[in-house]
Amino acid sequence: MPKIPKRKNRKIPEGFDLIEPTIKEFERKMREVESESSDTKRAVESPWGVMRVHHQRSRYIYDLYKRKAITKEVYDYCLNEGLADRHLIEMWKKPGYENLCCLLCIRTTDTNFGGTCICRVPKSQRSEKAAFQCPNCGCRGCCGKID
Numbered sequence: 339m340p341k342i343p344k345r346k347n348r349k350i351p352e353g354f355d356l357i358e359p360t361i362k363e364f365e366r367k368m369r370e371v372e373s374e375s376s377d378t379k380r381a382v383e384s385p386w387g388v389m390r391v392h393h394q395r396s397r398y399i400y401d402l403y404k405r406k407a408i409t410k411e412v413y414d415y416c417l418n419e420g421l422a423d424r425h426l427i428e429m430w431k432k433p434g435y436e437n438l439c440c441l442l443c444i445r446t447t448d449t450n451f452g453g454t455c456i457c458r459v460p461k462s463q464r465s466e467k468a469a470f471q472c473p474n475c476g477c478r479g480c481c482g483k484i485d
């Protein structure tokens with residue numbers, strides 16, 4: 339997982355201060371799940387928490403931008419600072435990927451479910467209807483739109 343780079347040289351755009359408290363909150367959450375993951379009891383789940391926060395933060399910034407609640411400058415700044423994942427957001431713009439959990443789950447190698455992760459398979463087409471969490475990020479199914 340990419341570390342949040344130190345904000346040093348880049349000029350902070352006007353309006354960023356409006357979202358900064360929430361960004362700080364995400365950073366706090368990230369540290370929390372990172373310290374949790376050093377706890378061996380949770381070793382299996384360890385990357386999931388980090389990925390969830392990573393996802394939520396990108397989603398938060400992208401939604402604000404879509405609703406025009408933040409300017410393009412603030413949005414670009416967040417992308418450049420790695421506060422939002424530009425590759426993930428690129429995927430969200432594609433039909434059927436609006437709710438994609440993480441990029442790992444659409445990687446075409448290392449999976450045995452027709453090239454994509456089980457969480458990308460629509461509920462109706464899944465053989466096991468029972469609740470599951472995908473091995474990559476703990477996703478419970480992210481095909482199609484958020485309902």
Ligand SMILES: [Zn+2]
Pocket residue numbers: 438439440443455457458472477478479480481
């Ligand atoms: Zn997923």
Ligand SMILES: [Zn+2]
Pocket residue numbers: 439443455456457458472473474475477
């Ligand atoms: Zn998955």
